[in-house]
Amino acid sequence: MEKSKQDNFRFDAEHHQYWLNGVQIPGYSEIAEAEGLTDYSCVRPDVLFAAKKFGTAGHTMTALWDQGVLNVSILDPNLAPYLTGYQKFLRRHKVEVDTEWIESPTYSKIWKYGVTPDRLAVVDGKLTVYEIKFTAQIPSSTAIQTAAQMVAIKERTGLRIKRRLGIQVLPEDFKIEPFTKIRDETIWKSAVNLYHYRKENNLLCKPYK
8 A cells, every 4th residue: 555755745753743845734633632623631631641651652562563573572561461452453353454554644735734543454354544542432533533544545545445443452352433424524624724724814822931
């Protein structure tokens, strides 16, 4: 599944910034937060920090596993049960991961945003984009997140993605939430349009210093 290489696109991992042809473009998280699709302001900072830290570790673990380079012998014991849960998902649903797309940043030139899908894979025989979550429940915004990823991937590759899923990885188990609403894509595109309108008219809130 090859990606288009016509544009000069890069992702600055340190600052989590997407750049397209020399111009910085917003990422999914930036747009989602600005337009109210996600809101963690009610979560205690220490709880949010711990959740992000564990989620990052979990994503690293599953990415290394799918790449075939995870050293299980040195895996944190707290993460090991979650690896078992993820492996159970892979086996049960006959998942064939496209390693080129493992947390690989991409973009939409039409809509001017960047995004980093967790996986593009064949799941139960259908081309699927899925997000891996280590949270207590799959956030409702994941439906919009996967729609944003689908739009960008389809634009870059022409591939026909059949399914969007949220995969909640649990200790030695997993849960799947399918996202089937057509309006998810419409909601995302509306949010992108509104974000760019607000930015062009200097209406975005700037962080207080």
